[in-house]
Amino acid sequence: MFDYKLLFALAAVVEQGGFERAAVALGLSQSAVSQRIKLLEARVGQPVLVRATPPQPTELGRHLLNHIQQVRLLERDLTELVPTLSEGGGPERLRIAINADTLATWWAPAVAEFCAAQRVLLDHVVEDQEVGLKRMRAGEVAACVCASERPVAGARSVLLGAMRYRALASPGFIARYFPRGVTSEALAHSPAIVFGPDDSLQHRYLESLGVSGNFAHHLCPSAEGFVCLASAGLGWGLVPELQAVGELARGELVELLPDRPVDVPLYWHYWRNGGALLDELTRQLLHRAKSLLVHQRAPD
Amino acid sequence: MFDYKLLFALAAVVEQGGFERAAVALGLSQSAVSQRIKLLEARVGQPVLVRATPPQPTELGRHLLNHIQQVRLLERDLTELVPTLSEGGGPERLRIAINADTLATWWAPAVAEFCAAQRVLLDHVVEDQEVGLKRMRAGEVAACVCASERPVAGARSVLLGAMRYRALASPGFIARYFPRGVTSEALAHSPAIVFGPDDSLQHRYLESLGVSGNFAHHLCPSAEGFVCLASAGLGWGLVPELQAVGELARGELVELLPDRPVDVPLYWHYWRNGGALLDELTRQLLHRAKSLLVHQRAPD
Numbered sequence: 312m313f314d315y316k317l318l319f320a321l322a323a324v325v326e327q328g329g330f331e332r333a334a335v336a337l338g339l340s341q342s343a344v345s346q347r348i349k350l351l352e353a354r355v356g357q358p359v360l361v362r363a364t365p366p367q368p369t370e371l372g373r374h375l376l377n378h379i380q381q382v383r384l385l386e387r388d389l390t391e392l393v394p395t396l397s398e399g400g401g402p403e404r405l406r407i408a409i410n411a412d413t414l415a416t417w418w419a420p421a422v423a424e425f426c427a428a429q430r431v432l433l434d435h436v437v438e439d440q441e442v443g444l445k446r447m448r449a450g451e452v453a454a455c456v457c458a459s460e461r462p463v464a465g466a467r468s469v470l471l472g473a474m475r476y477r478a479l480a481s482p483g484f485i486a487r488y489f490p491r492g493v494t495s496e497a498l499a500h501s502p503a504i505v506f507g508p509d510d511s512l513q514h515r516y517l518e519s520l521g522v523s524g525n526f527a528h529h530l531c532p533s534a535e536g537f538v539c540l541a542s543a544g545l546g547w548g549l550v551p552e553l554q555a556v557g558e559l560a561r562g563e564l565v566e567l568l569p570d571r572p573v574d575v576p577l578y579w580h581y582w583r584n585g586g587a588l589l590d591e592l593t594r595q596l597l598h599r600a601k602s603l604l605v606h607q608r609a610p611d
Numbered sequence: 612m613f614d615y616k617l618l619f620a621l622a623a624v625v626e627q628g629g630f631e632r633a634a635v636a637l638g639l640s641q642s643a644v645s646q647r648i649k650l651l652e653a654r655v656g657q658p659v660l661v662r663a664t665p666p667q668p669t670e671l672g673r674h675l676l677n678h679i680q681q682v683r684l685l686e687r688d689l690t691e692l693v694p695t696l697s698e699g700g701g702p703e704r705l706r707i708a709i710n711a712d713t714l715a716t717w718w719a720p721a722v723a724e725f726c727a728a729q730r731v732l733l734d735h736v737v738e739d740q741e742v743g744l745k746r747m748r749a750g751e752v753a754a755c756v757c758a759s760e761r762p763v764a765g766a767r768s769v770l771l772g773a774m775r776y777r778a779l780a781s782p783g784f785i786a787r788y789f790p791r792g793v794t795s796e797a798l799a800h801s802p803a804i805v806f807g808p809d810d811s812l813q814h815r816y817l818e819s820l821g822v823s824g825n826f827a828h829h830l831c832p833s834a835e836g837f838v839c840l841a842s843a844g845l846g847w848g849l850v851p852e853l854q855a856v857g858e859l860a861r862g863e864l865v866e867l868l869p870d871r872p873v874d875v876p877l878y879w880h881y882w883r884n885g886g887a888l889l890d891e892l893t894r895q896l897l898h899r900a901k902s903l904l905v906h907q908r909a910p911d
Contacts, residue, residue: 328808414836419843426829426845427787432802433845434830487727502732508628529726530734535835535854536714543719545726545733554835557857 314354315382320347321359321372322379325451326406326434328365351375368449377450377465380406384453384586403588406434408443408455411506412474413577415534416553417603418456425595429588439509447580453589454581466580469597472604473574478516479555479564480547487544493567495522503528504540504548512549516573538564549573553603576607614654615682620647621659621672622679625751626706626734628665651675668749677750677765680706684753684886703888706734708743708755711806712774713877715834716853718756721899725892739809747880753889754881766880769897772904773874778816779855779864780847787844793867795822803828804840804848812849816873838864849873853903876907 323333324344334341352359359372368376409418414435426433436443436452443455448463462468485493488501498520503513505528517526529546531537538555541548542563550564552572558564579596581589623633624644634641652659659672668676709718714735726733736743736752743755748763762768785793788801798820803813805828817826829846831837838855841848842863850864852872858864879896881889 332808411833411836414831414833415839418836419839419845423843423845432827432829435832435836437832437836502726508632527732529732531714532735532737533711533714533835534833536711536718536735536737539715539719543723545719545723 314351315379317347317351317354318375318379320344321351321368321375324348324360324366325368325372325376330366373449373451375450377448380450380453381582381584381586384582384589385584403430404432404434405454405588405592406436406452408436408438408446408452408457410439410443410457410577411437411532411534412551412554413456416474416551417600421596421599421603422592425592429591431588431592439507441509444580453585454579454592456577456579458575458577460576460578462580465584466582468578468580469593470607471577471579471596471600473576473607475552475605476512476549476573476575477552477555478513478547478567478571478573479541479550479559480567481542481544481563482565484541484544484547485565485567489567495520498522498567499524499526501527502546504531504537504546505529506534506537507532512573512575516549520568574605574607577604614651615679617647617651617654618675618679620644621651621668621675624648624660624666625668625672625676630666668751673749673751675750677748680750680753681882681884681886684882684889685884703730704732704734705754705888705892706736706752708736708738708746708752708757710739710743710757710877711737711832711834712851712854713756716774716851717900717903721896721903722892725895729888729891731888731892739807741809744880753885754879754892756877756879758875758877760876760878762880765884766882768878768880769893770907771877771879771896771900773876773907775852775905776812776849776873776875777852777855778813778847778867778871778873779841779850779859780867781842781844781863782865784841784844784847785865785867789867795820798822798867799824799826801827802846804831804837804846805829806834806837807832812873812875816849820868874905874907877904 320333320337323336324330327333327336330341330344334344337344348360355371357371358369359375361367361369414437425431436446438446441459443457444459444463446452447455447466460468489497498517499522503526505513507530513528529540531540534554537548538550538558540546541550542558547567555564579593581593620633620637623636624630627633627636630641630644634644637644648660655671657671658669659675661667661669714737725731736746738746741759743757744759744763746752747755747766760768789797798817799822803826805813807830813828829840831840834854837848838850838858840846841850842858847867855864879893881893
């Protein structure tokens with residue numbers, strides 16, 4: 312049997328992003344946490360942490376974290392049967408990697424009831440799809456919402472539906488940059504807004520209109536900031552329809568070209584042996600997503 | 612004189628987060644970029660980059676980046692006088708570290724006119740205050756909006772005003788967790804929402820009410836997601852007043868305790884020798900912030 316005191320110290324250091332915070336979370340001194348990590352490393356015969364800021368798990372460390380994550384979820388199921396078994400009090404935490412646009416739109420109404428009924432606290436980690444899955448593989452999160460279908464080993468992925476994006480800009484921006492209509496040429500010369508280096512929605516939209524290559528763009532890695540920049544007339548960009556309901560109704564944002572949406576499928580990844588809690592969340596998410604997202608058939 | 616081709620290759624690798632993307636941005640092959648970095652390292656006699664994902668500058672690398680950032684801004688001033696001097700076309704980019712709540716609220720209306728008039732594109736880097744200043748010290752950004760006053764060496768800091776936060780929750784949440792009023796004891800047992808490990812606003816609010824120690828909380832590192840979670844009734848949290856105008860008017864969010872705001876001062880940090888462009892942005896920001904932020908006297 313593993314010594315879980317040592318393993319939980321490792322989890323705390325990685326999840327809290329440091330020894331000092333891990334110590335606070337565990338109610339231990341910092342040197343006690345260091346001691347546990349050293350003991351763990353002595354036992355496995357190699358480092359489990361790279362001492363950077365914040366500390367990073369080594370490959371072996373990631374395997375251990377992955378194991379802890381699943382043990383915790385299984386523990387919860389057992390605790391419901393045998394409540395006295397658990398030492399720690401308080402509600403359960405679920406760590407979930409999620410894309411920014413999901414967190415900014417349909418996520419909260421979809422999980423509110425589940426969190427209240429199950430007394431669950433959520434730790435959201437905002438990541439683009441590939442990074443989210445990497446964190447899942449590393450055992451740092453229990454589940455992940457992203458646009459990539461392929462599940463990581465030991466996990467399942469299910470299609471939730473699609474997020475509908477529309478290319479939006481302010482009326483003032485359109486009057487200024489597209490006085491003779493939204494032509495491909497004018498689009499190539501008007502500033503866009505891009506979420507970050509991994510956001511290719513604007514590129515794809517331009518390509519679908521025959522505009523290729525580099526284009527001028529602001530970078531704005533914030534879902535709300537993105538809409539603010541567009542509304543203030545700094546650029547055009549693809550915004551989740553759900554996020555701009557008010558702006559569209561008030562005419563603060565308008566679609567560049569009439570009814571030309573881009574649908575991005577969203578998948579829910581979760582550990583196969585994640586226990587009853589994760590299964591229940593999955594069930595509720597699938598149910599709620601039906602009314603919140605655009606229906607999309609899974610690719611054949 | 613330095614060989615700026617080599618220095619710009621270093622800047623591109625760090626700003627784009629990789630050799631491949633740097634190559635695309637510079638219009639070079641990936642091996643040409645690697646070659647330039649190696650040549651630079653041979654010339655300075657030590658590594659300038661740690662080959663991680665994404666690549667990180669070494670301490671010397673950071674000094675070089677810092678220098679490039681300032682040279683670029685000075686170049687722009689000269690280019691306005693002697694337009695033919697510049698090889699590259701296209702608008703200027705300004706890289707700015709900014710706290711998430713600023714980007715989600717008053718930032719876009721404050722800079723829209725400046726960007727349009729000066730044809731400037733913005734690269735926003737969303738960071739909490741200490742990290743934002745670290746990036747400034749490292750020369751990765753030209754300016755920074757944060758709650759910390761102390762300028763880094765070579766930079767100035769000016770007070771913009773204060774961001775007003777209010778502790779908000781949904782009426783349903785309040786009915787459920789505070790049936791007998793918002794008492795200190797009930798607050799300690801109701802789930803809060805916290806932006807991330809560096810967000811101590813909720814802790815401070817609770818302390819001001821005599822509640823100390825740990826408390827149950829969701830983690831949500833997204834300004835918009837934070838408001839969504841609060842509106843959906845998952846928890847209470849301190850939200851910028853500017854961001855919840857609609858929710859407050861519609862009664863979707865209400866203040867926990869009547870008129871008990873928390874004001875957080877915001878400072879603008881910018882390079883002293885950042886050139887006329889940065890000076891002009893500073894002038895406009897100071898002017899706009901007056902009407903967008905809460906007036907606050909600088910601490911004595």
